[in-house]
Amino acid sequence: MTPAAKWSAAADAAKATEAAEATEATEAAKPARPAKPKPRGIRQTMSDLHTWSGLLAGWLLYAMFLTGTVSYFKEELSDWMRPEVAWQAQTDAGEVAQRVADHLGQVAAGTSQWSLTLPTERSNTASAFWRMPQATPGARRTFGSANFNPATGQEVKARDTLGGEFFYRFHFQFYYMPVIWGRWLAGFCAMFMLVAIVSGVITHKKIFVDFFTFRWGKGQRSWLDAHNALSVFGLPFHAMITYTGLVTLMALYMPWGDQAAYKSPAQRQELNMQVNAFLQPGKAAGVAAPLAPVDAMVREAQARWGKDQVGRVTVTNPGDSSARVAVTPGDGSRVSMSPQYLLFDGVSGKLIEVHDKVGPAAEVRGVMYALHLGRFSDLQLRWLYFIVSLAGTAMVGTGLVMWTVKRRQQLPDPQRPYFGFRLVERLNIAAIAGLSIAMAAYLWANRLLPTDLAARGAGEVNVFFGVWGATLLYAMARPARRAWIELLWAGAAVLALLPVLNALTTARPFWRSVAVGDWVFAGVDLMLWALALLHVMLALKAQRHKPRVKPARKAGPRAVERAKDDAVAGTGTGTGASAGTGTGTGPGPGVAGSATSAREGA
Amino acid sequence: MSLTIPAVVPLLSRIVAAIVGGYGLAALFSVAVLALPMTRPQAVLTGQLASFALYAGAVIWVFAVRSAWRAWVGLLVAAAPLLLAAGLVTRGGAGL
Numbered sequence: 001m002t003p004a005a006k007w008s009a010a011a012d013a014a015k016a017t018e019a020a021e022a023t024e025a026t027e028a029a030k031p032a033r034p035a036k037p038k039p040r041g042i043r044q045t046m047s048d049l050h051t052w053s054g055l056l057a058g059w060l061l062y063a064m065f066l067t068g069t070v071s072y073f074k075e076e077l078s079d080w081m082r083p084e085v086a087w088q089a090q091t092d093a094g095e096v097a098q099r100v101a102d103h104l105g106q107v108a109a110g111t112s113q114w115s116l117t118l119p120t121e122r123s124n125t126a127s128a129f130w131r132m133p134q135a136t137p138g139a140r141r142t143f144g145s146a147n148f149n150p151a152t153g154q155e156v157k158a159r160d161t162l163g164g165e166f167f168y169r170f171h172f173q174f175y176y177m178p179v180i181w182g183r184w185l186a187g188f189c190a191m192f193m194l195v196a197i198v199s200g201v202i203t204h205k206k207i208f209v210d211f212f213t214f215r216w217g218k219g220q221r222s223w224l225d226a227h228n229a230l231s232v233f234g235l236p237f238h239a240m241i242t243y244t245g246l247v248t249l250m251a252l253y254m255p256w257g258d259q260a261a262y263k264s265p266a267q268r269q270e271l272n273m274q275v276n277a278f279l280q281p282g283k284a285a286g287v288a289a290p291l292a293p294v295d296a297m298v299r300e301a302q303a304r305w306g307k308d309q310v311g312r313v314t315v316t317n318p319g320d321s322s323a324r325v326a327v328t329p330g331d332g333s334r335v336s337m338s339p340q341y342l343l344f345d346g347v348s349g350k351l352i353e354v355h356d357k358v359g360p361a362a363e364v365r366g367v368m369y370a371l372h373l374g375r376f377s378d379l380q381l382r383w384l385y386f387i388v389s390l391a392g393t394a395m396v397g398t399g400l401v402m403w404t405v406k407r408r409q410q411l412p413d414p415q416r417p418y419f420g421f422r423l424v425e426r427l428n429i430a431a432i433a434g435l436s437i438a439m440a441a442y443l444w445a446n447r448l449l450p451t452d453l454a455a456r457g458a459g460e461v462n463v464f465f466g467v468w469g470a471t472l473l474y475a476m477a478r479p480a481r482r483a484w485i486e487l488l489w490a491g492a493a494v495l496a497l498l499p500v501l502n503a504l505t506t507a508r509p510f511w512r513s514v515a516v517g518d519w520v521f522a523g524v525d526l527m528l529w530a531l532a533l534l535h536v537m538l539a540l541k542a543q544r545h546k547p548r549v550k551p552a553r554k555a556g557p558r559a560v561e562r563a564k565d566d567a568v569a570g571t572g573t574g575t576g577a578s579a580g581t582g583t584g585t586g587p588g589p590g591v592a593g594s595a596t597s598a599r600e601g602a
Numbered sequence: 603m604s605l606t607i608p609a610v611v612p613l614l615s616r617i618v619a620a621i622v623g624g625y626g627l628a629a630l631f632s633v634a635v636l637a638l639p640m641t642r643p644q645a646v647l648t649g650q651l652a653s654f655a656l657y658a659g660a661v662i663w664v665f666a667v668r669s670a671w672r673a674w675v676g677l678l679v680a681a682a683p684l685l686l687a688a689g690l691v692t693r694g695g696a697g698l
Contacts, residue, residue: 257632257649361647
């Protein structure tokens with residue numbers, strides 16, 4: 001976990017110059033004007049910028065990173081959260097499309113558009129959404145949606161849940177607030193992240209040298225080098241994921257060029273064609289005509305792109321003589337999200353248009369978008385995405401913890417830290433250790449809430465936030481160090497017991513999933529255990545963290561014990577905050593604080 | 603940590619310059635790009651794609667220079683040609 005961790009730790013390390021530690025930063029600071037207090041070195045100002053932009057957006061960024069990370073497995077998670085939907089082997093895409101299309105004719109009768117996503121090896125069901133026929137012209141557009149059994153074409157009846165989609169949506173638009181506000185807030189945080197990354201790189205001047213430096217068997221020095229190499233290694237990914245995250249919503253954040261260039265929706269169509277494969281329904285002719293067989297169109301697309309490469313079928317004005325059908329490749333087929341589709345006449349079934357090229361800027365956008373979502377990945381690459389993203393999460397988490405670690409040494413009275421310090425300390429505990437518990441609680445709620453509960457899907461989400469809030473209360477009520485340890489253990493427990501709960505409450509326990517080869521279900525169980533293990537390691541690390549204090553040795557064992565408890569927080573915690581000790585900035589985190597209290601104890 | 607009142611003002615000034623000024627500069631850039639010789643959809647997308655890099659760069663600049671005044675002056679100097687180009691593409695209008 002420490003890789004990225006370290007990076008922020010190292011960047012922050014330079015910041016510690018104020019703490020009167022002789023660091024690289026001061027050595028490098030221009031010696032020309034040592035006495036003048038006002039103008040400060042570029043690395044010093046960048047270090048401040050790094051610290052504050054990182055801290056202020058840090059809690060939300062941590063949540064965005066972690067929920068975004070698990071979203072790389074959102075399809076699997078969604079299946080796991082609908083255990084009623086039986087696992088089944090893949091069936092022919094053309095047949096599935098036809099079956100569901102037949103069914104949609106009844107379910108979504110009178111719609112001007114429906115769009116069907118075919119099942120993949122990662123997702124059990126076909127899903128579709130459609131425009132609700134408008135009651136009065138000009139009324140707000142509403143959509144219906146449903147999941148379909150690929151084998152029968154019947155609508156799937158499963159418990160009401162948002163599934164993995166909740167984490168995915170939360171990571172860029174949050175919840176309990178209008179979607180647009182949430183997206184602006186996420187964009188604001190992402191810009192803070194981008195600034196923190198750039199200023200962090202400037203702060204950490206030896207970043208490229210460190211990348212090629214590894215001194216074996218030099219004790220702490222070797223740890224430092226390993227940390228730096230690993231964290232710098234993750235840096236391109238973190239920078240990429242932050243920038244591409246902004247790109248996914250850039251039309252919202254930077255609409256000005258668009259608004260200056262186009263005056264009407266009709267003009268804007270040439271831009272939409274470059275970024276969106278989604279067909280806008282034209283005016284219906286009003287002449288009834290049956291929809292041509294969809295399976296033939298899917299087969300034609302399969303012949304072009306490959307058997308498993310068809311992702312979506314969208315129909316506009318079905319049942320009308322103006323019907324159009326667009327067949328789109330799946331996200332897994334290429335590293336770009338720019339639009340590509342085959343357009344068919346919905347009545348004759350003839351291929352009208354092959355849309356497979358966009359302009360260079362649009363292609364850059366498409367590739368950046370795809371890089372962010374990672375949907376092109378096969379299983380191995382998806383895991384790599386997951387792990388590196390987790391490292392990015394750890395980077396944000398350790399950065400937050402570093403803030404308290406640095407300041408703990410300078411507290412005038414370690415027993416009574418000032419308000420801002422306590423605030424950051426407690427928010428860190430809830431934002432990091434608490435979030436894991438809340439996310440696990442969401443899955444617990446999925447299994448435990450009665451299936452006939454009204455607004456059950458929203459109920460699961462309420463449990464998520466309720467538990468998250470409870471961890472904050474807990475973090476405020478307990479000594480910080482104890483709160484870290486206890487909440488990390490609690491997180492490990494609720495994660496580890498989830499597969500057990502699954503075995504007790506569904507007919508699909510782990511061993512049965514393995515026996516039938518259902519790796520979506522078995523995989524989620526395994527991942528939960530792996531994450532539980534990770535929390536055990538973090539909890540042990542937090543517990544075992546012994547502040548290395550020289551003066552403390554003179555004090556009695558009881559005082560040392562107490563000092564350890566008081567030394568609190570930041571220290572051992574979170575994702576490898578021991579990184580803090582390895583930065584070469586001198587004494588590690590809790591050291592100064594515990595030294596003081598130990599002295600007091602003696 | 604002991605910020606006196608006069609010390610806070612330049613800091614606030616920089617924060618505003620970074621967040622608001624930086625965004626303004628990036629927004630202006632995303633319009634000015636329309637003056638480049640490429641098709642309109644590509645120009646619009648290029649402006650959007652590059653705007654965040656410019657925004658981040660502006661924020662870094664604002665905090666890197668020696669005084670808050672220089673930060674504002676730098677932003678305005680960078681904005682001037684962009685404003686000209688943006689004015690041209692929006693046909694003599696004042697841009698945004």
